[in-house]
Amino acid sequence: MADTTMGPGAEGAAGRPAPEAGDTTTTPDAPQDRDTGAGAAEAGEELSAEDLRAALAAARREAARYRVEARELRPLAEAARAAEEAGKSEAERAAERIAALEAENHALALSAARDKVAAESGITAEVLRGDCPEELAEHATAVKSLVEQAVAEALAAAVPYAPVVPGENAGGSPPAESDWLRATLRGR
Structure with missing residues (x-):
C-alpha cells in the first residue's frame, strides 16, 4: 500500500x-x-x-x-x-504546580514506607502492594506467611526418608543389651 x-x-x-x-x-x-x-x-x-x-x-x-x-x-x-x-491565570498555573508536587511527594513517601516495611519484614519492596503504610504492612505479613507455608511444605516434601534396617543404631543411641551377635563376638 x-x-x-x-x-x-x-x-x-x-x-x-x-x-x-x-x-x-x-x-x-x-x-x-x-x-x-x-x-x-x-x-x-x-x-x-x-x-x-x-x-x-x-x-x-x-x-x-x-x-x-x-x-x-x-x-x-x-x-x-x-x-x-x-x-490561564498565575493562580491556576500555581495550583497545577502544587498538585503535581503533592503527587510527587505522595509517591516519594509511599516509596519510603515501602522500603521501611520491606526492611522490617524481609520481603523485597518490589513485591509489596498498597497505598498507605498500613496496607503495605498487611500485605507484607500476608506474603511472608504464604512464603513460610510454601517453604515448610517444600521442605516436608523434599526430606527423604531413610530406610529402617533392623539391627542398625539409628540416631547414635548405644546398642541394646539384647544384641546377641555383638555380645557373642565380644566374648561375653
Whole structure:
C-alpha cells in the first residue's frame, strides 16, 4: 500500500498532497464510491476480487481524506492549546504546580514506607502492594506467611526418608543389651 504523505513542497492543487506514481488512491475531493460490495458480504455471498479491490480503494480514499484533515487541523489544535495556556491565570498555573508536587511527594513517601516495611519484614519492596503504610504492612505479613507455608511444605516434601534396617543404631543411641551377635563376638 503506497503512502500518500509527502514532504513539504510536494503538494498538489489546493495545498493537498499530490498522489505518488502507482498510487491507486484519489484525492479526497473525488466523489466517494460507497458501493463496495458490503451488501453481498452481509447476505452471505462471497465477494469477488473486483468487489474487494473496490472496497480497498474506498478505504484508501477515506484514509487519505482523514490524513489530510488531520494535517490541516494540527496547527489549529496547537494554536488552541497555546491560547488556553496563555489564558490561564498565575493562580491556576500555581495550583497545577502544587498538585503535581503533592503527587510527587505522595509517591516519594509511599516509596519510603515501602522500603521501611520491606526492611522490617524481609520481603523485597518490589513485591509489596498498597497505598498507605498500613496496607503495605498487611500485605507484607500476608506474603511472608504464604512464603513460610510454601517453604515448610517444600521442605516436608523434599526430606527423604531413610530406610529402617533392623539391627542398625539409628540416631547414635548405644546398642541394646539384647544384641546377641555383638555380645557373642565380644566374648561375653
